[in-house]
Amino acid sequence: MFDIGWTELVMIAVVALIVIGPKDLPDMFRTLGRFTAKLRSMSREFTRAMETAANESGVKDVARDLKAATSPQATGLNAIKDAAAKFEKWDPLKTTSPPRPAPVVTPAAAAVPMGPATQALASAQAERKAIAAEAAQKLRAVGKEKAADAVSAVKKPKSVGTAIPKAAVGKAAPAAAKKPRKPATPKGDA
Secondary structure, eight states: OOOOOHHHHHHHHHHHHHHHOTTTHHHHHHHHHHHHHHHHHHHHHHHHHHHHHHHHHTHHHHHHHHHHHHSHHHHTHHHHHHHHHHHHHOOTTTOOOOOOOOOOOOHHHHTSOOOHHHHHHHHHHHHHHHHHHHHHHHHHHHHHHHHHHHHHHHHOOOOTTTOOOHHHHHHHHHHHHSOOOOOOOOTTOO
16 A cells, blocks of 8 residues: 555654654554544445445446446357357268258249359259269169168078088988898797
C-alpha cells in the first residue's frame, strides 16, 4: 500500500517515542486505531451504497446479458468445435450413408442454356454417375454369383453308400481277412 518496510517502521516508532513520550504513546495508538476503524467503516458503507445503486439501475442485468452474449454457447463456437471434432473422427471408408435421391429436373430447368463451364461440369458429373452405376452393377453381379455358388453347394446331394469313413475301413479290413472256421467236430467221431 504505502511500501513502508520494517526499517522505516522502526525509525517512525523511535521518533514517536522520543517526540510523544512514553506516557502519551498508548493514547496516541488508541486514537490512531479508532481513526482507522472509522475510515474502514466509511469505505464499507460507500461500497454498499454503490452496489445498491448498481442493483437499482440494472447494471447487473446488463453485465449478465453481456456475459451471455459473449459466451461460446451463445456465439455458436461450441457447435463449430463439435463439428470440427466430428470431422476429425470421420472415416469415409467406414460410413455408409443412404444414397441421395437424384434431383428432379423440370422442363423449364432443362431448357435453360448452359455456359461452356457448366456444360463441362454437367458432362463430368454424368460420366462419374455412369462409372459409379457400372461399378455398382458389377458388384451386384459378383455378389449374385457368390450367393448362387453358396446355394448350389448347400443343395448338392451327397451320394449315399459310396463314401466310407476311414475309421470304418481300418476296422473292417481285419475282419474280412480272417478265414471262416470249420465247424467243430466231436473228438470221438474222427
